[in-house]
Amino acid sequence: MVKTSIRNKLIVLLLLVTIVPFGSAIFVTYIYTKESLNDQAIQTNLNLLYQGKVNIEGYLSELNNHTLSIYRNVDFMKHLKISPFPYDYLAQRVISNMLLTILYADDDIQRVSLSGIESTSLVTASRRSSVAYFENVIDPNQENNLVAKVSPYNLYIKSNPQSKEKGLTSFTLHRSIVNVPSSEVLGFISLEVVPRKVGQLSKHLYDEGKEEFYIFTPEGNVVYSSQYGVKTENAFEPWGQKLLEASELSGSIIWNDENFHGVIVYETISPHLGGWMLVKRLPYHTLHESAYGVAMINIVFGVIGIFIAVLATLFVSYKITSPIRILVKNIRQVEKGNMQAKFQSLGSDEIGVLGERFKIMMERINKLIDREYKLELENKTNQLKVLQSQINPHFLYNTLQSIGTMALKSKNKEVYSALTDLSQIMRYGMNTDEGVVSLVKEVNYIKAYLLLQRQRFSDDFEYILDVEEDVLDVKVPKMTLQPIIENYFKHGFHANDGVGKLTIECKRKESTLLIKIRDNGTGVSEERLCDIVHHLNAEHNRGREDTNIGLKNVYVRLKLYYSNKATFELQNLDEGGFLVTMKLPLEIGGSRDEGNHR
Missing domain, CATH: 3.30.565.10 (Histidine kinase-like ATPase, C-terminal domain)
Known part of the structure; x- marks a missing residue:
């Protein structure tokens, strides 16, 4: 009885009416906020990577201009067309001055190398030594020069995995020297650069400790990494391989594996400046951090609201059901035979009116009991009369069978057939x-x-x-x-x-x-x-x-x-x-x- 009482039902109903909307609102708000902040964070990071790309492209463009400055030195180009490694003093001085000019044009340039098309002669200028000429040597940049020769008007940037410090990897810019306006390649110039400026520009692109940031070459080598200890070569993890195979120059992908769950955004530098890829990995717990905060605020206010609603529910339910319980108690007294049950007024509302009508009804019932008793006696008498006037169908069947037997004995088949049909009709109709x-x-x-x-x-x-x-x-x-x-x-x-x-x-x-x-x-x-x-x-x-x-x-x-x-x-x-x-x-x-x- 307790489990099915109106009070309990009312409490459950009111609690559902309050808790379900509150809970649903909190849940829907959290989901919507999480998705909105997720999309907003992705777009913000894409914009941030784009700005970083612009800054790094500007820096690489400066380095690129240093390699192109040789075309403005007419004497240098003239001697280079004759021979990249002249023996006369004047020619060597022109070439040396050009290389030193490029070397000291930027503090991050550590070495400038000039090699011929045959890659058997080499001229280098570094901050540790003066200009040096080498003949009949194997150029260490031979393979890189071949790549640069394929795209003579673009930079080819190669990271140096053996030179790495605090997530920074030095890199070398390789460019073909073309005898313009023809497409004849005269030689190759290489600039070895420490990535100090790249590191400075990159630090503004991620939140250390919460996000990961990488710069990849088109071949997958790591130029910069926010994570110490990352391999600088063969950075072809599944997520890195997927990015390198992407057809879009910028965008985002969702990635989930045993090591990372979140979103990866990327931006690609122009191919003529090396085609580097800027990559940022955003874990879900970082993306949803703001959503968690909003959810907690909603939960706190929701719990307070639910607590108030529960108190109000209990008060209202007890206020409404107390008169009903009194009325039920009196009804039980009536069930026990106490037709004179008395109770005080239950109020002036609908339940109070119901109580008054109940008392009036009991008075009428007491008056009707005597009349009902008399009607019941009369009804029993009528039923007895009906029973006395009924004829048992089996008696009729037996009587018809006896008459049929008499008809057969009298050899009157028509009478017997008629009685058989009549018996069948009666049996069918009475069933x-x-x-x-x-x-x-x-x-x-x-x-x-x-x-x-x-x-x-x-x-x-x-x-x-x-x-x-x-x-x-x-x-x-x-x-x-x-x-x-x-x-x-x-x-x-x-x-x-x-x-x-x-x-x-x-x-x-x-x-x-x-x-x-x-x-x-x-x-x-x-x-x-x-x-x-x-x-x-x-x-x-x-x-x-x-x-x-x-x-x-x-x-x-x-x-x-x-x-x-x-x-x-x-x-x-x-x-x-x-x-x-x-x-x-x-x-x-x-x-x-x-x-x-x-």
């Missing part, structure tokens, strides 16, 4: 256990009925019973055909007007059972037919129940069993007579059994 029967039972029943009518009217009556075998097992409501046939003998058949004919057809038509009952009787007038149809369709027919009760009964029962899936049509025939047509579904919906509801 109230079945509301739905197979069509074959209904056909056998009307066959016995028609045989009795045939014996009654002799040659003045004929009938045709045309039933297809494939519909004999179809279920139909009991007593569907007999009331219609009986209606013919009551209203349409007159022995003095000639031979009466009755035709019953039962056959399958598509997915329905088609039943036609046709006679050659007097039929009805059109006005009378309309009146009958109106009588069938009317909901209430008080005062009309003595007419067409058979048709009305059949029509109502068809609607009961088949709803609007069955049709019932009445029609006057042109040649005289009357036609009743029924179309019934082959299956009765709901398995309704009328016999169980009588």
